[in-house]
Amino acid sequence: MAPAVKILVVDDIEQNLIALDALVARPDLILLKATSGAEALELLLEHDVALALVDVQMPGMDGFELAEFMRGSPRTRHVPIIFLTATDRSQQRTFRGYEAGAVDFLYKPFDPHILRSKLQTFVQLHAQKLQLAEQLEVQQQLLRTNELFVAVLGHDLRTPLAAVMTAAEVLSRIGGDERVLGAASRIRNSTRRMTRMVNQLLDLARVRAGQVGLQREMLDMGRVCRDIVDEISPPSAEQRVSVDTNGDTLGYWDVDRISQVLSNLIGNALQHGDPGQMVSVHIDGSQSETLRLSVQNAGIIPPEKIAKLFEPFQSGAPRPANSPGLGLGLYIANELVRVHGGSLSVCSGVARGTVFEMMLPRKDDVERSPVDLAPAAQSPALR
Known part of the structure; x- marks a missing residue:
């Protein structure tokens, strides 16, 4: 059964308290007098009370003063107050009552049916508030459990994945049978893909737990961007990424987190863009306080997907079965940019293709997240 709801009744005349008790008595209500x-x-x-029925005229502290005290305390600030008064209707007193925090006035002698009706309304509102609070607590507990599970799972998977990768490297160096070399290559590629997925799950857990920390240092965004392009472009492939800069490209950012964002944006552009077209990275440092970076490719994202593109487990294009990601890359990238105090946006159309634009303040003195001592994932978080 639901717990009884408590109602506070305040009146300096004992007979009035007895009359109110008899008037509103119900098995599911407790009257505090x-x-x-x-x-x-x-x-x-x-x-904790759902409603306060307060007489206005009382010796010492009157009803208005009591209401002001209640509104000044965080514990009782949101308790609804209905004033009960036997005085004549006065506009000035009514205004003062509402300024003190009243939700209604009842003038004595009042209609019992009206009082019961108003009482029922506030009791139902209180019950709904308690129900919502309970549901929120359950949801938060489930979320914490899920994030803990993901973090533990991701951490524990790293050790066996490292052992599998080492075994694959040993097999590839032994040489000999082509079938052995082929199997070693497949094991190595699959292990790398699994490692990227584990890193994405760990990043997701850190983001949702508010444990993404920043280690800021002076960086040259142009140099970081070119390093990322060299890292993710196959040595034998023709260079498909152009990087051009304008103005001052220096700022205070976290090199690991910014590299992760750039890896995602440029990697997505290479993976989902037209393979016959260039990917253009433009860094605009003409503004003194903010740096703007855009990544443009010839692909087009359907309009219905753009609205949810930065949500977890979403993607701008269908992912093949052997995709190296879980659809978390852009969500994590967006959160990392946000922690830096910046913003990440996207537009897509026939005229310009798809353009991701990142705006970053060069220096943010307000740390937006607690420092996370866990090492940042080094591999690109590609979708």
């Missing part, structure tokens, strides 16, 4: 404002505040320190 106070004969003064001070006594009411003591009860509010001990109990």
Whole structure:
């Protein structure tokens, strides 16, 4: 059964408290009675109430003063207050009551049906609030459990993956039978793909747990970008990526995190763009406070996919069965840019193809996440 809802009734006349108790008594309600404002505040320190029925005229602390005290405390700030008063209707007193935090006035003698109706409304609202709070706690607990599971799984998978990779390297160096060399190559490629997936899962867990830390240092964005292009382009392939810079390309950023973002953006452009067209990377350092970097390719992302492109497990194009990623790359890239205080956006159309644009402040003095001492993933987080 649902717990009983508590209602606070404050009146300096004992007979009025008895009458209210008889009027609104229900098995699912508990009436907390106070004969003064001070006594009411003591009860509010001990109990969570769904509604306060407060008499206006009381000796010492009147109802308006009690309401002001309640609104000044975080614990009772959101408790609805209905004033009960036997005085004549006064616009000035009504305004003062609403300024003090009242949600309604009832003038004595009031209609019992009206009081019960209003009481029922606030009891239902309180029950809904408790239900939503319980659901939120369950959701948060599930999320924490899921993130812990992903982090532990990713960490524990690294050791056997390293052993498999070492065995594949040993097989490839032994030589001999072509079938052995072919099997070693397939094992090595599959292990690398699994390692990239594990790294993406670990990054996802860090992002959602708010543990993405930054180690800022002075960087040349042009040089970092060219290093990434050299790293992810096959040595035997024709150079398909052009990098041009304009203005000052220096700033204070985390080299590992920025490299991860660039690896994702340029790798996506190479993977999903027209293989016969160049991928253009432009770095605009003409603004003193902000650097703009764009990655353009000849591919087109369907309009219906752009809205969810930066959400987890999404992709701008269908992923083949042997895809090296989980659809987390752009989500992680967007979060890493956000932690730097910047923004990542995309536009796609026939005229220009697909353009990802990253805006980064050159220096951000406000650290947006706690420092994460875990090593950053080094391999590109490609989709």
